[in-house]
Amino acid sequence: MSDYPFYLRCSVCQEKYDYAWDINRCRKCSGPLWIEIEDEKLKKESNIIKSRNRSMWDYLPFFPFESQNEIISLGEGGTPLLPVSNFPFSSSLKNVLIKDETRNPTGSFKDRQTAPYCNLARKHGFGSIVTMSSGNVAVSLACHAAANGLRSYELLPDWTPPEKISMMEAYGGVPLRTKTTSSEMLYLMSEKICEKFHFYNGITAAIYSPMNIIGSKTIAYELYDVLKDHCNIFIASGGGGGVTALYHGAEEMMRMGLIHRFPRIFSVQPSGCSPIYVAWRNNLSYEEIISKRFQNCNSVATPLADDIPLDGYSAVTALKKTGGMALAVSDQEILDAQRLLSRGTGIFPEPAGAASIAGMISARDNGYIDPSERSIIVVTGSGMKNIESIKSWSQQEIGVENEELTKIKKLLVEAGLN
Numbered sequence: 001m002s003d004y005p006f007y008l009r010c011s012v013c014q015e016k017y018d019y020a021w022d023i024n025r026c027r028k029c030s031g032p033l034w035i036e037i038e039d040e041k042l043k044k045e046s047n048i049i050k051s052r053n054r055s056m057w058d059y060l061p062f063f064p065f066e067s068q069n070e071i072i073s074l075g076e077g078g079t080p081l082l083p084v085s086n087f088p089f090s091s092s093l094k095n096v097l098i099k100d101e102t103r104n105p106t107g108s109f110k111d112r113q114t115a116p117y118c119n120l121a122r123k124h125g126f127g128s129i130v131t132m133s134s135g136n137v138a139v140s141l142a143c144h145a146a147a148n149g150l151r152s153y154e155l156l157p158d159w160t161p162p163e164k165i166s167m168m169e170a171y172g173g174v175p176l177r178t179k180t181t182s183s184e185m186l187y188l189m190s191e192k193i194c195e196k197f198h199f200y201n202g203i204t205a206a207i208y209s210p211m212n213i214i215g216s217k218t219i220a221y222e223l224y225d226v227l228k229d230h231c232n233i234f235i236a237s238g239g240g241g242g243v244t245a246l247y248h249g250a251e252e253m254m255r256m257g258l259i260h261r262f263p264r265i266f267s268v269q270p271s272g273c274s275p276i277y278v279a280w281r282n283n284l285s286y287e288e289i290i291s292k293r294f295q296n297c298n299s300v301a302t303p304l305a306d307d308i309p310l311d312g313y314s315a316v317t318a319l320k321k322t323g324g325m326a327l328a329v330s331d332q333e334i335l336d337a338q339r340l341l342s343r344g345t346g347i348f349p350e351p352a353g354a355a356s357i358a359g360m361i362s363a364r365d366n367g368y369i370d371p372s373e374r375s376i377i378v379v380t381g382s383g384m385k386n387i388e389s390i391k392s393w394s395q396q397e398i399g400v401e402n403e404e405l406t407k408i409k410k411l412l413v414e415a416g417l418n
């Protein structure tokens with residue numbers, strides 16, 4: 001091993017490798033690699049975790065980048081942790097804190113993943129970057145590619161919401177909407193494009209870049225004050241990267257001696273597409289998870305409709321190691337949670353962002369958690385990019401009677417306010 005304080009470790013067979021930015025898969029078992037930090041370095045930098053940080057780049061010593069000067073950032077991370085007791089619906093959700101990831105530059109926690117990818121691609125001389133996603137990763141990648149002077153291409157499944165496609169275009173991305181809903185097909189297309197045109201592959205799964213986990217690990221760092229005491233964390237899962245990152249961050253904090261117990265991590269998926277839940281219940285192997293596609297995958301929470309969860313094995317391992325669980329909730333439970341959060345707190349999540357709340361309510365109702373315990377709900381994505389999802393909430397076309405409106409208009413005209 002070299003003197004460099006970072007190395008790579010296979011999340012399946014545990015084989016270790018010297019760090020290199022362009023190794024993505026284990027040479028022994030093809031499993032995803034994690035970027036690990038040597039103990040000495042972790043301990044030396046542990047004070048950074050204790051200080052209040054405003055952006056995820058304040059944790060730079062935990063990234064394999066040399067200095068702040070080489071980073072282009074839009075201020076990812078440093079999101080607020082809000083006590084639900086401030087809000088009227090607190091009586092039904094006691095001891096709950098909301099980690100509001102909708103405050104990231106493009107409204108989802110995916111900015112923590114795509115910003116490092118785009119910085120890495122620029123640093124190593126790539127001109128273009130491609131990804132596949134049902135929307136949030138794609139919007140985020142288009143945004144950070146723009147910031148880094150890269151051209152971006154977004155492979156999209158059929159059900160990508162139009163608001164997200166417009167945002168990709170706003171950032172100068174090239175949205176490529178396909179007729180498929182199969183993740184596998186889109187993975188293969190991205191690989192072909194990268195091989196042929198030498199693009200950087202910006203799919204947010206560790207087998208495409210170990211950088212995937214490293215940015216969202218900072219969510220766990222930012223929760224340091226709360227993780228010192230026991231708590232549960234609820235987060236929505238698609239490919240499993242978010243759960244994996246939370247675990248990895250918490251594990252590093254254990255190694256630094258900052259926390260002494262893992263938070264229980266709960267992964268929440270829609271029952272219409274819940275391969276991580278199936279893998280957790282049936283104790284599936286890495287090979288089984290990446291080869292068995294979840295059949296007829298479908299949900300209102302489109303970002304979670306990932307039929308092959310590439311980081312699913314690491315996610316299931318994280319759930320087991322922390323004493324957590326995988327949960328599957330119905331689309332109706334997700335939509336109810338979306339409305340509860342929006343109207344009860346003023347935080348407006350998209351359905352995928354509300355799945356964590358639905359999961360927490362289900363865990364409480366089924367007795368999986370003690371309601372007196374502290375729980376953190378990670379709200380992963382904003383509803384502003386998916387207005388379609390709340391169309392049915394509207395009671396009426398227009399809130400003012402026509403007659404009233406005519407009177408008001410007349411008054412405005414009389415006042416010269418036209």
Ligand SMILES: Cc1ncc(COP(=O)(O)O)c(C=O)c1O
Nearest residue numbers: 136238239240241242303380381
């Ligand atoms: C809003 C939102 N929440 C949760 C997820 C799931 O994250 P992961 O694929 O890391 O499990 C996604 C994935 O795109 C997302 O966009």
Ligand SMILES: [Zn+2]
Nearest residue numbers: 010013026029
């Ligand atoms: Zn391996």
